[in-house]
Amino acid sequence: MTAPAPVRGERLRGIELFTDLTDAQLEWLTAVTEERVLADGDTLFHDGDEATHFYVLLDDELLVTKTVDGREELLTRHRARADAGWEHDGKPPAAHRFTGELALLTDGAYVATAVAAGRTTVAAYPKQVFLDMLVRCPGVARVLLPVLAWRIASSEAQARGRATVTAMGTLAAGLAHELNNPAAAVARAARQLGPATDRLAAAARRWGAAAVTREAEALDRLAVEIGRTPPIAETDPVASADLEDEVLAWAERQGVAQPVGLACAMAERGLGTGWLSVRLRGLCPGVLPGALEYLSALLDVRTLTGELRTAGPRISALVAAARDYANLGRAPQGRFSVVDGIEATLAMLRPKLAGVRVVREYAPDLPEASGHPTELNQVWTNLIDNAVDAMAGAGTLTVRTGRQGTCLTVEIGDTGCGIPADALTRIFEPFYTTKDVGKGMGLGLHLAYRIVTQRHHGSLTARSAPGDTWFTVRIPAPTRKDLE
Structure with a gap:
């Protein structure tokens, strides 16, 4: 950036911001104007810097950027000679020619970064000179204030759009995270249900051929009783694993080929081999392996269908929460809870609330x-x-x-x-x-x-x-x- 230099009045007169100035006002403005020349890529000010100057673009371009969530976003381009129709966002032509006013008026910091695109010339006005300018040159305020209002509205619109995108990203991430478990349960159950039903059908045929009516009814009652016994409220992982191993080993000693479904169902409910043996006393020893094989296959299928019954409503509830969050209904306004x-x-933000x-x-x-x-x-x-x-x-x-x-x-x-x-x-x-x-x-x-x-x-x-x-x-x- 070169040292400050004076700027001639007729050059300022050609800028819309200063078009209506009187000769006396223009003479004063010329005396307090400092010209700065920036090489391509030079930074005029950084986002977060204390606001010290108001800048008027005389030649070439300024790129206005902001880093949001680690990404540098281009907010706008200021062009000293913007072609008609070049802007498509409703930007007033006068808005191309000055920057920095908002930070000075709010006594804050610059809210973006301005970088030269090409060899760029600006007129610089210290804060007090800028405030004096608004008082001494009312024509400046008449041009500046509508641009300032447009910039605030435009920034809010960009923020709303960014908030919507961020919200949808949060929604998608939260929904994907929450859907992972029930979706995995559905996939697992669907994958295992076919072989499990085949095993149940084969075990049912063998059991039906071997059992008498009294034995079949006794096993049916046992299956119903196990199904009606709720899982224990507080589980001790070690005790539950020990109980499952106990039932598994006992069933294998009885000649059951695949007793996992029985062992899991019993351990989940805190039921041991003693409880099971009492309820199997009415069965003849010869049919006991077939009875346990059928019972294990039946409980396995019930477990898988239970997972599907649980996962389905969970997925529906998550989709409903997403719908409620995004308000996909037709009416944007109405009564609601x-x-x-x-x-x-909260459902959508659950991963962040972990x-x-x-x-x-x-x-x-x-x-x-x-x-x-x-x-x-x-x-x-x-x-x-x-x-x-x-x-x-x-x-x-x-x-x-x-x-x-x-x-x-x-x-x-x-x-x-x-x-x-x-x-x-x-x-x-x-x-x-x-x-x-x-x-x-x-x-x-x-x-x-x-x-x-x-x-x-x-x-x-x-x-x-x-x-x-x-x-x-x-x-x-x-x-x-x-x-x-």
Whole structure:
């Protein structure tokens, strides 16, 4: 970057930002303007740097980028000579010619990185000069403010799109993780069920040919009794394995070729060989191996079909949770259960909550809310995800619902590091973030705030101390007229 140099007034007059200046205003502006020349690839400012200058693009291009989740994203390109129709995102032509105003007006840091594309020339104005410019040259403000409004709206739209993509990624990852176990159970059961039913059919033929009616009825009663005996509530893996080995060895001594199904079913219910022997006393010794073979095959098939019965509803429940989370219904607005939305969000975030203790404190008989469930699900996702990050993946997350006066309330608390007092008053501002550069755009809480306050006419507040942070969402409860 070359040393500052003066800029001639007629050159500034050709920029839309300065077109309406009087000769006196232009003379003052020319006196305070510093020209800077950047070589291709030079950085004008970095994301997170303290904002010190307002820049006007005189020649060539600036690339505006931001690192989000480890990836550098191109936000926009500023061109000194943008061709008509070159932009397709509604960018005002004047927006090409200046940058840095937002950070100066908010007394913050630059929210992106600006890099020269080619030999680029800019006019630089220190912060105080920029503020004086707005006062002394009202025409500048008339051009700058609409561009500033467009930039904020555009950034929010990008953040909403990114939030949607992130939410869908979270949804897909969570759904894939949660579907893994039941899907594996279905695949395993389907693979094993064919051979198991063949074995059951063969054992049933042998048993039917060997047993008399009394013996067949006795074995049927035994099979029913085993089926009705529930699994033990608390299992000791070592004791369960010992019991399974005991039944397996006993059945093999009786001449059973494949006693695994019998041994597993007995051990799962805490039943040993003594219990089984008492119920088999009515069978003749000659038919005992066939009876046990048939019983083992029958229990094996029942176990596999039981796994299918359990896995099927689990998969259905996960798909329903995904549907509720994404709100795939036709109507984007309507009455809905706040708790159902929270539960759908927790289901989708379960992999991230693996090391977190979740405490649910749901008020009974909470009425349905009215509004946009998809958008509120984004709020729950943002607040819960931030809470888990604050706890570094380990701690206690508390989700509480209730009713206060005319409002439904949702409180989300965590035992994380807390929010500094000086940051607590600014966390809902656009582009403000307490995370490291590249970890976020500072729009997540701002978008949540807008969804709650503007779309649902409610409020979103926060209070925090180390180990005790709470976000409280209040939305109007439906009136009797709403419910009619």
